[in-house]
Amino acid sequence: MAGQKTLSLPALADRLAEERLEVLGGFAVAVAEGEAGFPAGTRTLLMLGPKEPGFWAHLTVQPEWDGQPDPVDRWSRRVIGRIACDLGAKALFPFGGPPWHPYYQWALRTGRVWESPVRLLVHAGQGLMVSFRGALALKEAVDLPPPAAKSCETCDAPCLTACPAGAITAAGYDVPACHAFLDRPEGAECLTGGCLVRRACPVSQSYARLPEQSAYHMGQFHR
Numbered sequence: 001m002a003g004q005k006t007l008s009l010p011a012l013a014d015r016l017a018e019e020r021l022e023v024l025g026g027f028a029v030a031v032a033e034g035e036a037g038f039p040a041g042t043r044t045l046l047m048l049g050p051k052e053p054g055f056w057a058h059l060t061v062q063p064e065w066d067g068q069p070d071p072v073d074r075w076s077r078r079v080i081g082r083i084a085c086d087l088g089a090k091a092l093f094p095f096g097g098p099p100w101h102p103y104y105q106w107a108l109r110t111g112r113v114w115e116s117p118v119r120l121l122v123h124a125g126q127g128l129m130v131s132f133r134g135a136l137a138l139k140e141a142v143d144l145p146p147p148a149a150k151s152c153e154t155c156d157a158p159c160l161t162a163c164p165a166g167a168i169t170a171a172g173y174d175v176p177a178c179h180a181f182l183d184r185p186e187g188a189e190c191l192t193g194g195c196l197v198r199r200a201c202p203v204s205q206s207y208a209r210l211p212e213q214s215a216y217h218m219g220q221f222h223r
Helices: 009-017 055-059 071-087 103-109 175-182 185-193 196-200 211-221
Strands: 021-028 044-050 090-092 113-115 121-123 134-138
Touching: 009 021, 009 071, 021 103, 044 103, 055 071, 055 211, 071 090, 071 134, 103 113, 103 121, 175 185, 185 196, 185 211
Parallel strands: none
Antiparallel strands: 021 044, 044 134, 090 134, 113 121
16 A cells, blocks of 8 residues: 555555554645645645544553553554554654644644634544544545534534633633642542543544543643
């Protein structure tokens, strides 16, 4: 599938599924115009994230789950890096900066992710639980997943009032207020089950992310 061969998106989906990953969206890169911020020759960028159910159970039995720092990032580098090499592509990650890749802007370009009423990203299938483990910068033009209707446009927006600390609102994210709330006993539900704003999203509620995964990431955030 490397070089100038046609990349089969279904075949890639099968390969990603072996690692409990999936394509969350993608977009064409304007290589002829010399679009900046991408490896030379990039024609398509595909953004990858966890595929549920099964991602957390798969991840926590990998060799990177060894008690050392950053197991999720180390696993992502190994797995997505290997897939990229197999495709003759380049792996780009949302960690490891500065400089940082503009994942927020990239996600919006896919047409399958948009800004929520609380300004966090929403994915068509994962809601506010969306997370990206890496991206593939491909030298081929690929048939991309189609844009999705913005579910927020027909939603009652429970995310706007879900934060018990008032830290995540239409005005944005007050990170110090969030940390202060998590330090108190009443913050335990957020720490052990995941952010209540993310959980309030109706699309999030149909996505099979385990509370254990959310608790891990909340613990990393609140160290």
